[in-house]
Amino acid sequence: MAVVLLPSLLAREAGGEGRFETDAATVREALRGLPIRDLLFDERGTLRPLVNVYVDRTQIDDLGTPLEAETEVRLVAAVAGG
Amino acid sequence: MGVAVLVGTRKGLFVLTSDETRRDWKVEGPHLTGWEVFHATRDPRDRALHAATNNWVYGATAHRSSDEGQTWERAEGIGLPEESGLTWEKSWHVEPGHADEPETLWLGGTPAALFKSTDGGETWKPVQSVLEHPTREKWNPGAGGLCCHSIQIDPSDPQRIYIAISAAGGFRSEDGGESWTPINSGVAADFFPDDPFPEVGQCVHKLLLHPARPERLWQQNHCGVYRSDDRGESWERLEGNGLPSGFGFPIALDPADPDTAYVVPEEGAENRVTPDGRLGIYRTRDGGASWDLLQDGLPQQAWQSVMREGMSFDRLDPAGVYVGTQSGSVFASPDGGDSWVEAARYLPTILSVEAAEWQ
Numbered sequence: 194m195a196v197v198l199l200p201s202l203l204a205r206e207a208g209g210e211g212r213f214e215t216d217a218a219t220v221r222e223a224l225r226g227l228p229i230r231d232l233l234f235d236e237r238g239t240l241r242p243l244v245n246v247y248v249d250r251t252q253i254d255d256l257g258t259p260l261e262a263e264t265e266v267r268l269v270a271a272v273a274g275g
Numbered sequence: 276m277g278v279a280v281l282v283g284t285r286k287g288l289f290v291l292t293s294d295e296t297r298r299d300w301k302v303e304g305p306h307l308t309g310w311e312v313f314h315a316t317r318d319p320r321d322r323a324l325h326a327a328t329n330n331w332v333y334g335a336t337a338h339r340s341s342d343e344g345q346t347w348e349r350a351e352g353i354g355l356p357e358e359s360g361l362t363w364e365k366s367w368h369v370e371p372g373h374a375d376e377p378e379t380l381w382l383g384g385t386p387a388a389l390f391k392s393t394d395g396g397e398t399w400k401p402v403q404s405v406l407e408h409p410t411r412e413k414w415n416p417g418a419g420g421l422c423c424h425s426i427q428i429d430p431s432d433p434q435r436i437y438i439a440i441s442a443a444g445g446f447r448s449e450d451g452g453e454s455w456t457p458i459n460s461g462v463a464a465d466f467f468p469d470d471p472f473p474e475v476g477q478c479v480h481k482l483l484l485h486p487a488r489p490e491r492l493w494q495q496n497h498c499g500v501y502r503s504d505d506r507g508e509s510w511e512r513l514e515g516n517g518l519p520s521g522f523g524f525p526i527a528l529d530p531a532d533p534d535t536a537y538v539v540p541e542e543g544a545e546n547r548v549t550p551d552g553r554l555g556i557y558r559t560r561d562g563g564a565s566w567d568l569l570q571d572g573l574p575q576q577a578w579q580s581v582m583r584e585g586m587s588f589d590r591l592d593p594a595g596v597y598v599g600t601q602s603g604s605v606f607a608s609p610d611g612g613d614s615w616v617e618a619a620r621y622l623p624t625i626l627s628v629e630a631a632e633w634q
């Protein structure tokens with residue numbers, strides 16, 4: 194199973210769970226299966242611009258990236274805000 | 276009976292509580308850490324808390340709590356329809372519906388959109404009539420975006436609803452939100468020198484209805500303070516009679532006296548700070564014919580700003596009045612503005628205050 198790791202705010206919104214195992218085929222499918230998907234994607238299905246996605250420690254832009262067993266997907270908020 | 280002041284800040288929600296003397300205050304929180312709380316309110320019908328919440332990474336949503344803020348649930352997927360070409364940007368104000376419609380709530384925000392919930396805030400549907408309003412192309416955003424920030428329900432008629440949008444103006448619905456009539460006659464838009472009294476485009480900053488005389492509306496506008504006694508059909512401008520400026524953002528009322536209102540003037544649009552080097556709160560008791568400066572307990576040598584949701588009032592007798600500043604202080608008056616105490620200081624930037632009954 195691949196695993197998706199959430200930052201703390203998203204983990205709180207997911208009921209205190211920051212680690213989700215998934216058998217999704219792609220990063221997009223994995224993210225859309227999360228209970229906080231509305232915080233990651235807008236109503237058009239577009240990934241919010243300040244949400245960065247790392248797969249096995251490499252930042253990706255293509256949400257169609259395939260997932261394999263043991264793949265680690267990490268969501269990181271961009272350095273922004275005040 | 277106790278009172279709570281729900282204080283929405285850029286860094287979560289704080290709850291200030293006191294007994295009915297409203298002199299000593301306890302600060303609880305923050306709740307909803309990580310969220311900017313543009314507005315929070317307590318639904319008097321079921322005592323649930325509702326918050327209009329935003330995050331610069333994760334977008335705009337709404338949260339609700341049925342246990343006085345100990346746990347929160349997020350609304351499911353608030354969004355605008357694809358055919359609108361718009362996406363939901365900011366949640367500004369959440370308003371409980373009419374007493375006869377116990378599960379109905381309203382949520383306003385950017386870009387000039389209104390949502391209705393009929394399940395206590397669990398899900399929200401966009402109000403198409405606002406998105407498709409025939410005057411919409413004439414609306415323009417103010418500095419805070421094209422935001423629907425005021426929602427008022429007529430307690431005598433659940434079908435009559437008022438909204439205000441910056442900078443589109445005020446609108447009234449007589450059919451529960453199916454259609455909206457502009458109510459801006461006599462309200463100036465001085466920033467349109469070629470047409471200073473248009474049908475729409477006014478920059479209303481806050482609009483309130485008096486709960487005991489619901490045909491009476493008040494508004495603090497970019498261009499003056501106004502009162503209407505005919506459901507917004509006509510407006511009277513109320514400045515030049517004790518107010519140092521007509522510019523400001525919040526307005527508050529006294530639920531027992533339709534002739535009383537409170538404003539916090541700022542020098543003007545070009546210098547948005549309280550004038551004369553003090554936090555000056557002004558009160559009228561004659562429907563806006565004259566205004567008096569309130570200063571007992573309020574700071575001198577102060578240059579402050581209070582946002583459009585930054586003032587509120589409770590329903591005790593005498594009414595309590597509450598003001599939250601951008602610099603993080605909450606001032607509370609237990610006697611209709613005659614005297615004030617600083618209920619909290621050093622909070623994050625305050626975006627909203629709202630009074631509620633509390634145990």
